[in-house]
Amino acid sequence: xxxxxxxxxxxxxxxxxxxxxxxxxxxxxxxxxxxxxxxxxxxxxxxxxxxxxxxxxxxxxxxxxxxxxxxxxxxxxxxxxxxxxxxxxxxxxxxxxxxxxxxxxxxxxxxxxxxxxxxxxxxxxxxxxxxxxxxxxxxxxxxxxxxxxxxxxxxxxxxxxxxxxxxxxxxxxxxxxxxxxxxxxxxxxxxxxxxxxxxxxxxxxxxxxxxxx
Amino acid sequence: xxxxxxxxxxxxxxxxxxxxxxxxxxxxxxxxxxxxxxxxxxxxxxxxxxxxxxxxxxxxxxxxxxxxxxxxxxxxxxxxxxxxxxxxxxxxxxxxxxxxxxxxxxxxxxxxxxxxxxxxxxxxxxxxxxxxxxxxxxxxxxxxxxxxxxxxxxxxxxxxxxxxxxxxxxxxxxxxxxxxxxxxxxxxxxxxxxxxxxxxxxxxxxxxxxxxx
Numbered sequence: 397x398x399x400x401x402x403x404x405x406x407x408x409x410x411x412x413x414x415x416x417x418x419x420x421x422x423x424x425x426x427x428x429x430x431x432x433x434x435x436x437x438x439x440x441x442x443x444x445x446x447x448x449x450x451x452x453x454x455x456x457x458x459x460x461x462x463x464x465x466x467x468x469x470x471x472x473x474x475x476x477x478x479x480x481x482x483x484x485x486x487x488x489x490x491x492x493x494x495x496x497x498x499x500x501x502x503x504x505x506x507x508x509x510x511x512x513x514x515x516x517x518x519x520x521x522x523x524x525x526x527x528x529x530x531x532x533x534x535x536x537x538x539x540x541x542x543x544x545x546x547x548x549x550x551x552x553x554x555x556x557x558x559x560x561x562x563x564x565x566x567x568x569x570x571x572x573x574x575x576x577x578x579x580x581x582x583x584x585x586x587x588x589x590x591x592x593x594x595x596x597x598x599x600x601x602x603x604x605x606x607x608x609x
Numbered sequence: 610x611x612x613x614x615x616x617x618x619x620x621x622x623x624x625x626x627x628x629x630x631x632x633x634x635x636x637x638x639x640x641x642x643x644x645x646x647x648x649x650x651x652x653x654x655x656x657x658x659x660x661x662x663x664x665x666x667x668x669x670x671x672x673x674x675x676x677x678x679x680x681x682x683x684x685x686x687x688x689x690x691x692x693x694x695x696x697x698x699x700x701x702x703x704x705x706x707x708x709x710x711x712x713x714x715x716x717x718x719x720x721x722x723x724x725x726x727x728x729x730x731x732x733x734x735x736x737x738x739x740x741x742x743x744x745x746x747x748x749x750x751x752x753x754x755x756x757x758x759x760x761x762x763x764x765x766x767x768x769x770x771x772x773x774x775x776x777x778x779x780x781x782x783x784x785x786x787x788x789x790x791x792x793x794x795x796x797x798x799x800x801x802x803x804x805x806x807x808x809x810x811x812x813x814x815x816x817x818x819x820x821x822x
Contacts, residue, residue, distance in 0.1 A: 410794045411624045571809035571818045575800025581623045587788025596784035598811030605622050605784045
């Protein structure tokens with residue numbers, strides 16, 4: 397059955413999924429990149445970026461699962477880019493170059509309307525200005541019987557969790573401290589929302605946990 | 610060198626070190642016992658309670674390290690027992706029976722004075738009414754060149770962390786959700802306090818991380 401999922405989402409020991417002060421140089425905030433240190437060497441990531449090789453094993457299994465059967469993505473504005481407020485022009489097309497790794501329709505939450513962007517390789521960025529429910533409806537329609545993946549950032553994941561719209565969350569708990577940043581789960585009663593930890597596996601790098609209803 | 614440490618402290622994926630509603634039946638709050646599921650089977654725990662056997666391996670290594678070289682403990686009032694407010698009488702002597710597993714002086718933080726309790730096996734419970742610094746001074750004096758272990762609960766650990774008085778924290782990150790309870794690290798900037806994650810190891814049950822300065 398089609399589901400709404402969060403996958404390969406890094407979290408530090410102190411509960412942050414991004415560091416403070418996101419910028420062009422630090423898309424995940426200061427120190428945030430360390431949360432994805434398990435992900436970058438995987439075969440899945442390497443192939444996504446046109447490279448050969450890459451590591452296989454537990455980390456790659458989870459990385460690959462996150463991309464399997466995904467028919468549409470939802471991204472928050474900050475995950476799409478560092479620009480805040482109205483779009484000054486159409487030049488910013490995401491962090492990922494001309495051929496983003498999504499290869500399906502992507503719905504970007506924003507308060508500022510913008511025309512869709514058709515990218516190389518199957519990715520279309522669609523800008524949704526009427527809220528998280530509207531974005532999810534559009535994403536589900538685009539995905540058909542495949543899954544919708546909430547790509548992030550942390551605040552977007554929190555909004556969808558709080559609204560009870562997420563079926564499954566895969567977190568990679570990283571042995572790092574960020575000290576400050578965006579707390580992913582603070583103040584969200586996941587048990588009250590019906591989640592349990594249904595799976596866990598540990599690699600040399602992280603502990604993977606799957607939370608589902 | 611003598612240090613102040615927190616050890617074998619369980620934390621859920623959602624950041625809680627105890628569940629809600631601590632009681633005589635649930636010393637760690639509702640669901641909190643699941644955080645220590647890695648600890649109970651270890652040889653260290655089994656021997657502490659006079660049993661033979663028990664599992665060895667990563668979990669036991671960390672459990673044993675937590676008890677090594679400890680010359681004194683500090684416990685919060687709630688970790689000592691479920692009674693709140695003035696002591697009604699002297700009948701409550703901790704959760705651990707006549708022969709508690711500490712076997713060294715233990716300093717219990719409380720607002721309500723009480724005479725020391727000399728227990729079997731070397732444990733003395735001393736009740737400290739003049740705050741965390743006074744308790745630490747007394748514990749350091751009692752420990753000599755051995756370490757002081759902050760036993761918990763979560764609020765006591767938070768107070769000592771915030772005051773910058775802790776040198777090392779070993780957490781066991783458990784693949785469980787509690788939903789509510791006592792958040793261990795929320796609002797504490799560990800990086801700002803000088804901590805780094807200096808060690809990690811994963812067992813089938815948990816990911817162990819050591820945070821130190």
